[in-house]
Amino acid sequence: MSEFIQWISQPWPWYVAGPVIGLMVPLHLIFLNRTFGMSSSFRHMCAAVVPNNLDFLKYDWKSESWNLVMVAGVLIGAFIASAFLASDAPIVLSESAILRLKGFGITNFSGQHPAELFSWSSLSNWQSLLFVIGGGFLVGFGTRYAGGCTSGHAIMGMSHFQLPSLVAVLGFFTGGLITSWILLPLILA
Amino acid sequence: MRNFLALLIGIFLGIIFMKAEVLSWFRIQEMFAFQSFHMYGIIGSAIAVGALSVWIIRKAEAKSIEGNRIELNDKAPNYKSAYIGGTIFGLGWAMTGACPGPMYALVGSGTTVFLISIVMGILGVLAYASLRSKLPH
Numbered sequence: 001m002s003e004f005i006q007w008i009s010q011p012w013p014w015y016v017a018g019p020v021i022g023l024m025v026p027l028h029l030i031f032l033n034r035t036f037g038m039s040s041s042f043r044h045m046c047a048a049v050v051p052n053n054l055d056f057l058k059y060d061w062k063s064e065s066w067n068l069v070m071v072a073g074v075l076i077g078a079f080i081a082s083a084f085l086a087s088d089a090p091i092v093l094s095e096s097a098i099l100r101l102k103g104f105g106i107t108n109f110s111g112q113h114p115a116e117l118f119s120w121s122s123l124s125n126w127q128s129l130l131f132v133i134g135g136g137f138l139v140g141f142g143t144r145y146a147g148g149c150t151s152g153h154a155i156m157g158m159s160h161f162q163l164p165s166l167v168a169v170l171g172f173f174t175g176g177l178i179t180s181w182i183l184l185p186l187i188l189a
Numbered sequence: 190m191r192n193f194l195a196l197l198i199g200i201f202l203g204i205i206f207m208k209a210e211v212l213s214w215f216r217i218q219e220m221f222a223f224q225s226f227h228m229y230g231i232i233g234s235a236i237a238v239g240a241l242s243v244w245i246i247r248k249a250e251a252k253s254i255e256g257n258r259i260e261l262n263d264k265a266p267n268y269k270s271a272y273i274g275g276t277i278f279g280l281g282w283a284m285t286g287a288c289p290g291p292m293y294a295l296v297g298s299g300t301t302v303f304l305i306s307i308v309m310g311i312l313g314v315l316a317y318a319s320l321r322s323k324l325p326h
Contacts, residue, residue, distance in 0.1 A: 008208065011208060011209075011210055012205075012208045012209055014209075014226065014227050014228075014229075014230030014231045014234065015230060015234060017205065017208065017209030017210075017211070017231050018209075018230055018231035018232065018233065018234030018235045018237075018238070019234050019235065019237075019238045020205055020209075021205055021209065021211075021231065021235040021238075022234065022235035022236065022237065022238025022239045022242070023238060023242070024198070024202060024235075024239075025238070025239035025242045025243060026239075026242035026243075026245075026246065027198050027201075028198070029242070029243075029246055029253070029259050029261065030246070030251065030253055030254060030259070031194045031198065031253070031254055032191055032194060032195060032198070032253075033253035033255065033257055033259055033260060035261065038288070038289040038290035038293075039288070039289040041289065041293075042289060042307075042310045042311050042313070042314045043314050045311050046311045046312075046314040046315050046318070049311070050311070050315055052315070052318070054315075054318040054319060054321075055318075055321075056317070056318035056321050057314075057315075057318050065192065066191045066192050066195040067195070069192045069195045069196050069199065070195040070196065070198060070199035070202070071199065071293050072196065072199060073195065073196040073197065073198065073199015073200040073201075073202065073203060074199045074200075074202050074203040074206065074290060074293040074294050074297065075203065075293050075294070075296060075297035076196075076199070076200050076203060076297065077199060077200035077201060077202060077203020077204040077205075077206075077207075077294070077297065078203040078204070078206060078207050078212075078293070078294035078295070078296075078297030078298040079203070079297040079298060079299075080200065080203070080204060081203065081204045081206075081207035081208060081298065082207060082297070082298035082299055085204065085207070085208065091210060091213060091215055091216070093215055093216075093219055093224075093225070094219060094224045094225045096222075096224045097215070097218065097219040097222060097224040097225060100218075100222055100224065101215065101218060109215065111300070112207075112210060112212055112213035112214070112215070112216075112295070112298070112300070113213065113214040113215075113286055113287075113295065113300055114214060114215070117214070118214065118286075118300055118302055118303070119300075119302055120301070120302050122302075123302070130284070131284045131285060132285070132302055132303075132305050132306050132309075133305060133306070133309050134281070134284065134309075135280075135281040135282075135284030135285035135306060135309075136281065136285060136292075136303075136305065136306030136307065136308070136309030136310045136313070137281070137309040137310065137312060137313040137316070138277050138278065138280050138281025138284065138313065139278055139281035139282060139285060139287075139288065139289060139292075139306070139310050139313065140281075140289075140309060140310030140311060140312065140313025140314045140316075140317075141274075141277055141278075141281075141313035141314070141316055141317045142274050142275065142276070142277030142278025142279070142280070142281055142313070143274070143278050143288075143289060143310075144274070144313070144314045144317040144318075145270050145273065145274025145277060145278075145317050145324065146270060146271050146272075146273075146274030146275040146277075146278055147264065147265065147267065147270065147271065147274065148264075149278060149288045149289050149290075150232075150282075150288040150290075151288070151289075151290055153264075153271075153275070154232060154236070155232070155235050155236060155239055156239065157264055158236045158239070158240070159236055159239030159240045159242070159243050160240070160243045160261055161240070162263060162264040163264075163266070163268075164264040164265065164266055164267060164268060164271045165264055165271070167268050167271040167272050167275070168271040168272065168274070168275035169275065170272065170275065171271060171272040171273065171274065171275020171276040171277075171278070171279060172275050172276075172278060172279040172282065173221075173279060174272075174275070174276045174279055175275065175276040175277060175278060175279020175280035175281070175282065175283070176217075176220075176221045176279040176280070176282055176283040177221055177279075177283075178276075178279070178280060178283075179221070179279070179280050179281075179282075179283035179284055180218060180221035180222060180283050181221075181222075183280070183283075183284070184218075184283070
């Protein structure tokens with residue numbers, strides 16, 4: 001058992017992680033009879049919490065409450081992984097990636113996110129504020145405008161060959177490349 | 190019953206997000222700089238398994254565990270909103286290093302500053318809902 005725990009505590013290579021993520025598609029269809037998608041949860045929470053009179057938020061979010069229960073599950077699962085299945089080794093990035101990020105002033109490569117940009121104490125930097133606040137806003141706005149995120153479009157939509165999903169994924173990369181190649185060098189200069 | 194199963198699948202997904210490192214800002218930057226195959230391998234093989242599953246489910250006319258026909262509707266053919274909205278999401282994805290699912294996982298794993306990003310994501314939905322009639326779809 002302890003050997004098994006040790007084995008799954010290592011970071012999973014892509015050829016294990018990818019197929020397991022792909023299993024979300026049949027798990028959703030067979031066990032929930034719903035499609036896989038995480039970003040709808042933002043909409044449900046918005047409809048549930050924010051008093052408004054907007055057509056887009058007038059729907060029966062309670063009938064989709066399973067999606068919010070799943071969010072709670074993701075929180076618990078990530079907690080379990082970090083508390084019991086964590087490896088102490090730092091993330092194994094390619095050398096070129098480390099070199100590039102060091103060029104942006106990143107020095108702390110422990111954990112999954114650089115603490116220099118994503119911690120409560122880092123919020124005194126405008127760069128950190130921009131990423132945490134601005135980035136979060138863009139993710140919420142963009143996913144609803146596009147009708148899905150990486151899970152709903154890239155994985156679920158592409159799995160049944162939806163052309164709008166392919167177009168959305170092209171958009172994801174357009175935006176990601178603009179941030180990565182233009183905005184990041186400007187912001188972190 | 191659906192809620193209970195959703196909770197179990199969610200727990201599984203939270204563990205996967207962590208061990209696959211798809212919620213890592215480092216990994217997202219590495220992907221957009223084309224400096225590693227990791228993320229491309231994950232997304233590609235996930236789609237392959239997903240597509241194979243959909244094919245089998247359709248071929249076998251599989252039913253859900255409640256015995257109902259499995260509903261899999263086509264996405265609305267709104268190409269403009271898919272591309273423009275997708276681009277806006279992509280901008281934010283590379284800033285936060287997290288798409289919506291991983292944001293929750295980051296909070297669960299202790300990077301609680303992402304609670305702010307989640308609240309901002311909800312406000313982003315509110316902004317979209319307010320502007321929706323004026324935006325091209």
